[in-house]
Amino acid sequence: MDRVYILIMGFLSVVIVNNFVFTKFLGTCPYLGVSGRLDTAFGMGLAVTFVTAMSGILTWLIDFYVLVPLGLEITRYICYIVVIAGAVQLVEMYVKKFFPMLNKSFGIFLPLISTNCVILGLCLFINIWGTDNLLEVAVLSTGTGFGFAVAICIMAAIRENLILADVPDSFKGAPITLITAGLLTLAFMGFTGMIR
Amino acid sequence: MADENSVKINYLAALTAGLWRENPTFRLLIGMCPPLAVTTAVKPALTMGLSVIFVLVCSNLAISLMRNLLKPHLRIIMFTLSIATFVTICDLYLRAFQPVMSEILGAYVPLIIVNCIIIFRAEACASKNNVWVSILDGIGSGTGFTIALCIIAGIREILASGTIFGIAVMPRGFVPWAAMQMPVGAFVTLGLLLGLASMLTTKRAS
Numbered sequence: 524m525d526r527v528y529i530l531i532m533g534f535l536s537v538v539i540v541n542n543f544v545f546t547k548f549l550g551t552c553p554y555l556g557v558s559g560r561l562d563t564a565f566g567m568g569l570a571v572t573f574v575t576a577m578s579g580i581l582t583w584l585i586d587f588y589v590l591v592p593l594g595l596e597i598t599r600y601i602c603y604i605v606v607i608a609g610a611v612q613l614v615e616m617y618v619k620k621f622f623p624m625l626n627k628s629f630g631i632f633l634p635l636i637s638t639n640c641v642i643l644g645l646c647l648f649i650n651i652w653g654t655d656n657l658l659e660v661a662v663l664s665t666g667t668g669f670g671f672a673v674a675i676c677i678m679a680a681i682r683e684n685l686i687l688a689d690v691p692d693s694f695k696g697a698p699i700t701l702i703t704a705g706l707l708t709l710a711f712m713g714f715t716g717m718i719r
Numbered sequence: 720m721a722d723e724n725s726v727k728i729n730y731l732a733a734l735t736a737g738l739w740r741e742n743p744t745f746r747l748l749i750g751m752c753p754p755l756a757v758t759t760a761v762k763p764a765l766t767m768g769l770s771v772i773f774v775l776v777c778s779n780l781a782i783s784l785m786r787n788l789l790k791p792h793l794r795i796i797m798f799t800l801s802i803a804t805f806v807t808i809c810d811l812y813l814r815a816f817q818p819v820m821s822e823i824l825g826a827y828v829p830l831i832i833v834n835c836i837i838i839f840r841a842e843a844c845a846s847k848n849n850v851w852v853s854i855l856d857g858i859g860s861g862t863g864f865t866i867a868l869c870i871i872a873g874i875r876e877i878l879a880s881g882t883i884f885g886i887a888v889m890p891r892g893f894v895p896w897a898a899m900q901m902p903v904g905a906f907v908t909l910g911l912l913l914g915l916a917s918m919l920t921t922k923r924a925s
Contacts, residue, residue, distance in 0.1 A: 546902060548755040552835055555751065597811075600829050601803045608796050634795065638833040640752050647826040693918035697748050698910045705906030712901065 530662050537666040543641050544674040545711045547648075550641035554675055555700055563628045564679035568672025570614050570633070572665065575642050578607045579664025582646040583657070603646045604637075611637040641671050677707065733844070733852045737860030743836045744867035744909075745916040750836035754871055755905040757827055761884055764872035766820045768865025770809050770828060775837050776857035777805040782845040783853035789846065798841045799832065806832045836864060874908055875899045 543549045550571070557567045582603050590596055615633055618626050626633065636642070645667045654660050681703055690699050741747055744754050757767045781801045789797060810828045813821040821828065831837070840860050845853040876882060879899035881889035898904050 548752050548902065548905065549830070551751040551755060552749065555748070597807065600807050600810075600832060601800060604799050604803050604832060605796075608799065635835075637795070637799070638835060638838055640830055640833050643833045644826060644830055647829055651826060691914075693921060694910075694914040696917075698914035698917065701906050701910030701913060705903045705910060708902045708906055712903070 526658075530659065533659060534662050534666040537663055538670040538673060539711070540714045540717055542670040542674060542711060543644060543667055544671055545708045547644065549644040550639055550671055550674075553635070553639055554671075554678060554704070555697060557629075558675050558678040558682055558700075560628075561676065561679045561683060563625075564675045565672070566622075566625045567629065568668075568675050570618065570629075571636060571639060571641060571671050572668030574607070574610045574614055574636055574639075575645055575668030575671070576661065576665045577613075578603075578610045578642055579645050579649060579667070580657070580661055581606050581610070583649055583654070583660045586650060587655075599650075603643060607642050607646070608637045641667065674707075678704065681707070730852060730855055733848075734855040734859045737856065737863035738866070739863070741860070742863040742867060743839075743860055744864060745913060746920075747839070748913075749839055750834045750864065751909075752830065753827060753834065754868055754909060755902070757824060758868060758872035758875055758905060758908075759879065759900055760876045761869060761872045763820060763823045764868040765865065766813070766817065767824060767827065768861070768868045770813065771831060771834065771836070771864055772858065772861030773809055774802060774805045774831055775840060775861040776854055777808075778802045778837055779840060779845040779853040779857035780850060781805075782841045783848065783850045786846045794842075794846070795838070798838055802837050802841075803832050836860060871905075871908055871912065874912075875904055879904065 537543070541547075544551070544554055553567060553571075558564050585602055585606065586599065590599060590602065611634065614636070618629070618633065645664060649660055649663060652663075654663065678700075682700065685699065685703065694702075737743065739746070743749050744751070753767050753771070757763050778798070778801050782798060785797070806829060809831070810821075813824070813828060840856060844856045848856070873883060877888060878896045880895050881887055881893045896904070899908070
Protein backbone atom coordinates (compact mmCIF):
# COMPACT_ATOMS: atom_id res chain seq x y z
CA MET A 524 0.00 0.00 0.00
CA ASP A 525 2.84 2.35 0.85
CA ARG A 526 4.52 1.75 -2.50
CA VAL A 527 1.30 2.50 -4.35
CA TYR A 528 0.89 5.69 -2.34
CA ILE A 529 4.43 6.81 -3.24
CA LEU A 530 3.83 6.05 -6.91
CA ILE A 531 0.57 8.02 -7.03
CA MET A 532 2.15 10.95 -5.21
CA GLY A 533 5.13 10.88 -7.59
CA PHE A 534 2.82 10.93 -10.59
CA LEU A 535 0.76 13.87 -9.27
CA SER A 536 3.96 15.65 -8.33
CA VAL A 537 5.43 15.65 -11.85
CA VAL A 538 2.08 16.41 -13.49
CA ILE A 539 0.90 19.29 -11.30
CA VAL A 540 3.36 20.51 -8.70
CA ASN A 541 6.68 20.05 -10.48
CA ASN A 542 5.35 20.33 -14.02
CA PHE A 543 8.43 20.48 -16.28
CA VAL A 544 7.02 23.25 -18.45
CA PHE A 545 6.03 25.55 -15.60
CA THR A 546 8.81 25.03 -13.10
CA LYS A 547 11.82 23.98 -15.18
CA PHE A 548 11.04 25.75 -18.49
CA LEU A 549 11.69 22.57 -20.44
CA GLY A 550 9.90 22.09 -23.74
CA THR A 551 9.17 25.76 -24.19
CA CYS A 552 9.75 25.66 -27.96
CA PRO A 553 6.88 23.32 -28.90
CA TYR A 554 4.87 24.82 -26.03
CA LEU A 555 4.95 28.15 -27.86
CA GLY A 556 5.20 26.77 -31.40
CA VAL A 557 2.55 24.06 -31.67
CA SER A 558 -0.02 25.45 -29.24
CA GLY A 559 -2.00 27.34 -31.89
CA ARG A 560 -4.81 24.79 -32.18
CA LEU A 561 -6.20 22.41 -29.60
CA ASP A 562 -6.32 19.23 -31.72
CA THR A 563 -2.72 19.58 -32.92
CA ALA A 564 -1.61 20.36 -29.39
CA PHE A 565 -3.39 17.26 -28.09
CA GLY A 566 -1.73 15.03 -30.70
CA MET A 567 1.64 16.58 -29.93
CA GLY A 568 1.10 16.00 -26.22
CA LEU A 569 0.30 12.33 -26.80
CA ALA A 570 3.34 11.83 -29.06
CA VAL A 571 5.61 13.46 -26.50
CA THR A 572 4.08 11.39 -23.68
CA PHE A 573 4.83 8.20 -25.57
CA VAL A 574 8.40 9.18 -26.45
CA THR A 575 9.10 10.39 -22.92
CA ALA A 576 7.81 7.21 -21.32
CA MET A 577 9.79 5.01 -23.67
CA SER A 578 13.07 6.89 -23.59
CA GLY A 579 12.86 7.46 -19.84
CA ILE A 580 12.64 3.72 -19.22
CA LEU A 581 15.20 2.76 -21.88
CA THR A 582 17.82 5.30 -20.82
CA TRP A 583 17.44 4.27 -17.18
CA LEU A 584 17.94 0.61 -18.14
CA ILE A 585 21.00 1.46 -20.22
CA ASP A 586 22.38 3.65 -17.48
CA PHE A 587 21.80 1.11 -14.71
CA TYR A 588 22.86 -2.10 -16.45
CA VAL A 589 25.48 -0.95 -18.97
CA LEU A 590 27.04 2.46 -18.36
CA VAL A 591 27.52 2.42 -14.59
CA PRO A 592 28.87 -1.18 -14.26
CA LEU A 593 31.31 -0.55 -17.12
CA GLY A 594 32.33 2.91 -15.89
CA LEU A 595 31.27 4.60 -19.12
CA GLU A 596 29.32 7.49 -17.58
CA ILE A 597 31.26 9.88 -19.78
CA THR A 598 29.33 8.73 -22.85
CA ARG A 599 26.01 9.18 -21.07
CA TYR A 600 24.72 12.18 -23.07
CA ILE A 601 25.58 10.58 -26.39
CA CYS A 602 23.74 7.35 -25.46
CA TYR A 603 20.68 9.28 -24.30
CA ILE A 604 20.49 11.21 -27.54
CA VAL A 605 20.72 8.07 -29.67
CA VAL A 606 17.91 6.38 -27.69
CA ILE A 607 15.67 9.44 -27.95
CA ALA A 608 16.28 9.84 -31.68
CA GLY A 609 15.39 6.16 -32.17
CA ALA A 610 12.15 6.49 -30.20
CA VAL A 611 11.14 9.57 -32.17
CA GLN A 612 11.84 7.79 -35.44
CA LEU A 613 9.47 5.02 -34.30
CA VAL A 614 6.68 7.48 -33.48
CA GLU A 615 7.21 9.28 -36.78
CA MET A 616 6.82 6.05 -38.76
CA TYR A 617 3.71 5.10 -36.77
CA VAL A 618 2.03 8.49 -37.22
CA LYS A 619 2.88 8.58 -40.94
CA LYS A 620 1.33 5.16 -41.46
CA PHE A 621 -1.83 5.46 -39.37
CA PHE A 622 -2.57 9.20 -39.02
CA PRO A 623 -1.50 10.91 -42.26
CA MET A 624 -3.70 13.93 -41.47
CA LEU A 625 -2.06 14.49 -38.10
CA ASN A 626 1.34 14.09 -39.73
CA LYS A 627 0.54 16.96 -42.10
CA SER A 628 -0.48 19.32 -39.32
CA PHE A 629 2.63 18.54 -37.26
CA GLY A 630 4.96 19.33 -40.14
CA ILE A 631 8.53 19.93 -39.09
CA PHE A 632 7.68 19.73 -35.39
CA LEU A 633 7.37 15.93 -35.39
CA PRO A 634 11.02 15.06 -36.13
CA LEU A 635 11.94 17.98 -33.89
CA ILE A 636 10.47 16.12 -30.90
CA SER A 637 13.91 14.55 -30.59
CA THR A 638 15.25 18.00 -29.73
CA ASN A 639 12.42 18.60 -27.26
CA CYS A 640 14.06 19.47 -23.98
CA VAL A 641 11.38 17.70 -21.92
CA ILE A 642 12.63 14.31 -22.99
CA LEU A 643 16.36 14.74 -22.50
CA GLY A 644 15.60 16.79 -19.39
CA LEU A 645 13.59 13.94 -17.91
CA CYS A 646 16.37 11.42 -18.60
CA LEU A 647 18.87 13.72 -16.88
CA PHE A 648 16.60 14.49 -13.93
CA ILE A 649 15.86 10.81 -13.32
CA ASN A 650 19.61 10.41 -13.11
CA ILE A 651 19.89 13.37 -10.71
CA TRP A 652 16.99 12.23 -8.51
CA GLY A 653 18.74 8.87 -8.21
CA THR A 654 15.62 6.78 -8.74
CA ASP A 655 16.58 3.13 -8.39
CA ASN A 656 13.51 1.14 -9.28
CA LEU A 657 12.04 0.51 -12.68
CA LEU A 658 8.41 0.96 -11.68
CA GLU A 659 9.07 4.43 -10.25
CA VAL A 660 10.99 5.42 -13.38
CA ALA A 661 8.11 4.28 -15.57
CA VAL A 662 5.57 6.23 -13.51
CA LEU A 663 7.69 9.39 -13.40
CA SER A 664 8.40 9.30 -17.15
CA THR A 665 4.77 8.82 -18.09
CA GLY A 666 3.77 11.52 -15.63
CA THR A 667 6.24 14.00 -17.07
CA GLY A 668 5.00 13.45 -20.60
CA PHE A 669 1.44 13.72 -19.35
CA GLY A 670 2.27 16.97 -17.57
CA PHE A 671 3.61 18.38 -20.82
CA ALA A 672 0.42 17.31 -22.61
CA VAL A 673 -1.70 19.03 -19.94
CA ALA A 674 0.33 22.23 -20.19
CA ILE A 675 0.26 22.42 -23.98
CA CYS A 676 -3.50 21.66 -24.11
CA ILE A 677 -4.33 24.41 -21.58
CA MET A 678 -2.17 26.82 -23.55
CA ALA A 679 -3.79 25.89 -26.87
CA ALA A 680 -7.28 26.35 -25.43
CA ILE A 681 -6.34 29.81 -24.15
CA ARG A 682 -4.75 30.80 -27.45
CA GLU A 683 -7.80 29.77 -29.46
CA ASN A 684 -9.73 32.37 -27.47
CA LEU A 685 -6.88 34.86 -27.54
CA ILE A 686 -7.43 35.33 -31.28
CA LEU A 687 -10.60 37.26 -30.45
CA ALA A 688 -8.85 39.53 -27.95
CA ASP A 689 -7.74 43.04 -28.80
CA VAL A 690 -3.96 42.88 -28.39
CA PRO A 691 -1.58 45.77 -29.25
CA ASP A 692 -0.03 45.16 -32.67
CA SER A 693 3.54 44.69 -31.54
CA PHE A 694 2.50 42.21 -28.84
CA LYS A 695 0.65 39.87 -31.20
CA GLY A 696 2.03 36.36 -31.49
CA ALA A 697 4.92 35.30 -29.31
CA PRO A 698 5.03 38.18 -26.76
CA ILE A 699 1.42 37.84 -25.63
CA THR A 700 1.80 34.05 -25.58
CA LEU A 701 4.78 34.37 -23.25
CA ILE A 702 2.92 36.72 -20.93
CA THR A 703 -0.04 34.33 -20.91
CA ALA A 704 2.38 31.53 -20.05
CA GLY A 705 3.66 33.66 -17.20
CA LEU A 706 0.17 34.11 -15.77
CA LEU A 707 -0.48 30.39 -16.18
CA THR A 708 2.71 29.67 -14.25
CA LEU A 709 1.47 31.99 -11.52
CA ALA A 710 -1.73 29.97 -11.30
CA PHE A 711 0.16 26.68 -11.10
CA MET A 712 2.40 28.14 -8.39
CA GLY A 713 -0.59 27.79 -6.09
CA PHE A 714 0.20 24.07 -5.94
CA THR A 715 3.78 24.63 -4.73
CA GLY A 716 4.70 22.67 -1.64
CA MET A 717 1.60 20.50 -1.67
CA ILE A 718 3.62 17.37 -2.45
CA ARG A 719 7.34 16.91 -1.80
CA MET B 720 38.93 42.66 -57.08
CA ALA B 721 35.16 42.79 -56.89
CA ASP B 722 35.19 39.12 -56.07
CA GLU B 723 37.47 39.68 -53.10
CA ASN B 724 35.17 42.42 -51.84
CA SER B 725 32.06 40.29 -52.00
CA VAL B 726 33.84 37.51 -50.11
CA LYS B 727 34.72 40.01 -47.38
CA ILE B 728 31.10 41.18 -47.15
CA ASN B 729 30.01 37.56 -46.92
CA TYR B 730 32.28 37.00 -43.91
CA LEU B 731 31.12 40.20 -42.25
CA ALA B 732 27.48 39.29 -42.83
CA ALA B 733 28.04 35.88 -41.27
CA LEU B 734 29.53 37.49 -38.19
CA THR B 735 26.93 40.21 -37.69
CA ALA B 736 23.77 38.31 -38.69
CA GLY B 737 23.35 36.72 -35.27
CA LEU B 738 23.73 39.97 -33.35
CA TRP B 739 20.39 41.52 -34.23
CA ARG B 740 18.99 40.63 -37.69
CA GLU B 741 18.89 36.92 -36.87
CA ASN B 742 19.23 37.15 -33.10
CA PRO B 743 18.20 33.67 -31.92
CA THR B 744 16.22 34.83 -28.89
CA PHE B 745 14.61 38.10 -29.92
CA ARG B 746 14.04 37.57 -33.65
CA LEU B 747 14.01 33.86 -34.47
CA LEU B 748 12.46 32.69 -31.17
CA ILE B 749 14.51 29.51 -30.98
CA GLY B 750 16.28 28.00 -28.01
CA MET B 751 13.87 29.50 -25.53
CA CYS B 752 14.70 27.28 -22.54
CA PRO B 753 17.98 28.85 -21.32
CA PRO B 754 16.76 32.47 -21.60
CA LEU B 755 13.97 31.51 -19.21
CA ALA B 756 15.76 29.04 -16.96
CA VAL B 757 19.23 30.35 -16.17
CA THR B 758 18.53 34.08 -16.07
CA THR B 759 17.89 34.58 -12.36
CA ALA B 760 21.32 36.24 -12.10
CA VAL B 761 23.88 37.59 -14.56
CA LYS B 762 26.77 35.30 -13.67
CA PRO B 763 25.16 31.93 -14.50
CA ALA B 764 23.65 33.53 -17.61
CA LEU B 765 27.09 34.63 -18.77
CA THR B 766 28.55 31.18 -18.08
CA MET B 767 25.73 29.63 -20.05
CA GLY B 768 26.27 32.04 -22.93
CA LEU B 769 30.00 31.31 -23.10
CA SER B 770 29.34 27.56 -23.05
CA VAL B 771 26.89 27.94 -25.93
CA ILE B 772 29.43 29.98 -27.91
CA PHE B 773 32.04 27.26 -27.40
CA VAL B 774 29.69 24.44 -28.43
CA LEU B 775 28.28 26.41 -31.36
CA VAL B 776 31.70 27.28 -32.80
CA CYS B 777 33.07 23.75 -32.37
CA SER B 778 30.02 22.00 -33.78
CA ASN B 779 29.79 24.43 -36.71
CA LEU B 780 33.45 23.72 -37.43
CA ALA B 781 33.00 19.95 -37.26
CA ILE B 782 29.81 19.88 -39.30
CA SER B 783 31.22 22.21 -41.91
CA LEU B 784 34.21 19.87 -42.32
CA MET B 785 32.00 16.83 -42.89
CA ARG B 786 29.27 18.58 -44.89
CA ASN B 787 30.11 16.76 -48.13
CA LEU B 788 29.93 13.33 -46.53
CA LEU B 789 26.50 13.75 -44.92
CA LYS B 790 23.60 11.62 -46.10
CA PRO B 791 20.29 13.53 -45.93
CA HIS B 792 18.40 11.06 -43.73
CA LEU B 793 21.28 10.63 -41.27
CA ARG B 794 21.95 14.36 -41.10
CA ILE B 795 20.13 15.22 -37.87
CA ILE B 796 21.59 12.30 -35.93
CA MET B 797 25.11 13.25 -37.06
CA PHE B 798 24.47 16.83 -35.94
CA THR B 799 23.22 15.79 -32.52
CA LEU B 800 26.05 13.32 -32.00
CA SER B 801 28.76 15.88 -32.73
CA ILE B 802 26.97 18.46 -30.57
CA ALA B 803 26.67 15.93 -27.73
CA THR B 804 30.42 15.32 -27.88
CA PHE B 805 31.28 18.99 -27.47
CA VAL B 806 28.68 19.46 -24.75
CA THR B 807 30.26 16.59 -22.83
CA ILE B 808 33.64 18.34 -23.08
CA CYS B 809 32.11 21.59 -21.90
CA ASP B 810 30.27 19.92 -19.01
CA LEU B 811 33.42 18.16 -17.79
CA TYR B 812 35.39 21.42 -18.01
CA LEU B 813 32.78 23.33 -15.98
CA ARG B 814 32.62 20.57 -13.39
CA ALA B 815 36.39 20.63 -12.96
CA PHE B 816 37.14 24.36 -13.03
CA GLN B 817 33.86 26.11 -12.19
CA PRO B 818 32.22 23.77 -9.67
CA VAL B 819 29.93 26.48 -8.24
CA MET B 820 28.55 27.46 -11.64
CA SER B 821 28.25 23.81 -12.61
CA GLU B 822 26.15 23.25 -9.48
CA ILE B 823 23.85 26.21 -10.26
CA LEU B 824 23.38 25.38 -13.93
CA GLY B 825 22.88 21.68 -13.16
CA ALA B 826 21.03 19.84 -15.88
CA TYR B 827 20.88 22.90 -18.13
CA VAL B 828 24.46 22.36 -19.35
CA PRO B 829 23.76 18.92 -20.88
CA LEU B 830 20.50 20.37 -22.16
CA ILE B 831 22.54 22.54 -24.55
CA ILE B 832 22.53 19.40 -26.74
CA VAL B 833 18.87 19.87 -27.55
CA ASN B 834 19.09 23.64 -27.81
CA CYS B 835 17.47 24.46 -31.15
CA ILE B 836 19.94 27.27 -31.89
CA ILE B 837 22.82 24.90 -32.43
CA ILE B 838 20.95 22.46 -34.65
CA PHE B 839 19.41 25.36 -36.53
CA ARG B 840 22.79 26.97 -37.26
CA ALA B 841 24.17 23.57 -38.28
CA GLU B 842 21.30 23.05 -40.69
CA ALA B 843 21.05 26.61 -42.00
CA CYS B 844 24.71 27.56 -42.19
CA ALA B 845 27.38 24.99 -41.37
CA SER B 846 26.08 22.25 -43.67
CA LYS B 847 26.20 24.61 -46.65
CA ASN B 848 29.16 26.94 -46.11
CA ASN B 849 32.91 26.65 -45.77
CA VAL B 850 34.75 26.41 -42.47
CA TRP B 851 35.56 30.11 -41.95
CA VAL B 852 32.04 31.34 -42.63
CA SER B 853 30.68 28.67 -40.28
CA ILE B 854 33.04 29.65 -37.46
CA LEU B 855 32.20 33.34 -37.82
CA ASP B 856 28.51 32.48 -37.92
CA GLY B 857 28.91 30.47 -34.74
CA ILE B 858 30.65 33.37 -32.99
CA GLY B 859 28.00 35.84 -34.18
CA SER B 860 24.95 33.79 -33.22
CA GLY B 861 26.51 32.74 -29.93
CA THR B 862 27.32 36.34 -29.03
CA GLY B 863 23.81 37.47 -29.93
CA PHE B 864 22.42 34.75 -27.70
CA THR B 865 24.76 35.67 -24.84
CA ILE B 866 23.80 39.35 -25.07
CA ALA B 867 20.11 38.42 -24.97
CA LEU B 868 20.69 36.20 -21.94
CA CYS B 869 22.59 38.95 -20.14
CA ILE B 870 19.89 41.58 -20.84
CA ILE B 871 17.15 39.35 -19.42
CA ALA B 872 19.32 38.26 -16.49
CA GLY B 873 20.30 41.87 -15.76
CA ILE B 874 16.69 43.03 -15.60
CA ARG B 875 15.66 40.09 -13.46
CA GLU B 876 18.61 40.32 -11.08
CA ILE B 877 18.21 44.07 -10.51
CA LEU B 878 14.49 43.78 -9.83
CA ALA B 879 14.63 40.55 -7.85
CA SER B 880 17.50 41.30 -5.50
CA GLY B 881 18.73 44.81 -6.33
CA THR B 882 22.16 43.55 -7.34
CA ILE B 883 24.15 42.93 -10.49
CA PHE B 884 27.05 40.42 -10.46
CA GLY B 885 26.26 40.23 -6.73
CA ILE B 886 27.07 43.95 -6.18
CA ALA B 887 24.24 46.09 -4.80
CA VAL B 888 23.15 48.78 -7.26
CA MET B 889 19.70 49.82 -6.10
CA PRO B 890 19.24 52.57 -3.47
CA ARG B 891 18.54 51.63 0.12
CA GLY B 892 14.94 50.99 0.93
CA PHE B 893 14.39 49.19 -2.38
CA VAL B 894 11.94 46.35 -1.90
CA PRO B 895 12.99 43.32 -3.99
CA TRP B 896 10.35 41.91 -6.31
CA ALA B 897 10.28 38.29 -5.26
CA ALA B 898 8.17 37.38 -8.30
CA MET B 899 11.05 38.20 -10.67
CA GLN B 900 13.05 35.35 -9.14
CA MET B 901 10.29 32.88 -9.94
CA PRO B 902 9.25 31.37 -13.27
CA VAL B 903 6.59 34.08 -13.67
CA GLY B 904 9.23 36.78 -13.82
CA ALA B 905 11.07 34.92 -16.57
CA PHE B 906 8.04 34.53 -18.82
CA VAL B 907 6.74 38.06 -18.34
CA THR B 908 10.16 39.73 -18.76
CA LEU B 909 10.85 37.83 -21.97
CA GLY B 910 7.32 38.56 -23.25
CA LEU B 911 7.69 42.30 -22.64
CA LEU B 912 11.18 42.35 -24.22
CA LEU B 913 9.89 40.52 -27.31
CA GLY B 914 7.04 43.02 -27.60
CA LEU B 915 9.57 45.85 -27.36
CA ALA B 916 11.78 44.22 -29.99
CA SER B 917 8.94 43.84 -32.47
CA MET B 918 7.83 47.42 -31.77
CA LEU B 919 11.34 48.68 -32.61
CA THR B 920 11.48 46.64 -35.82
CA THR B 921 8.10 47.80 -37.11
CA LYS B 922 9.00 51.42 -36.31
CA ARG B 923 12.24 51.10 -38.24
CA ALA B 924 10.50 49.43 -41.16
CA SER B 925 7.88 52.17 -41.43
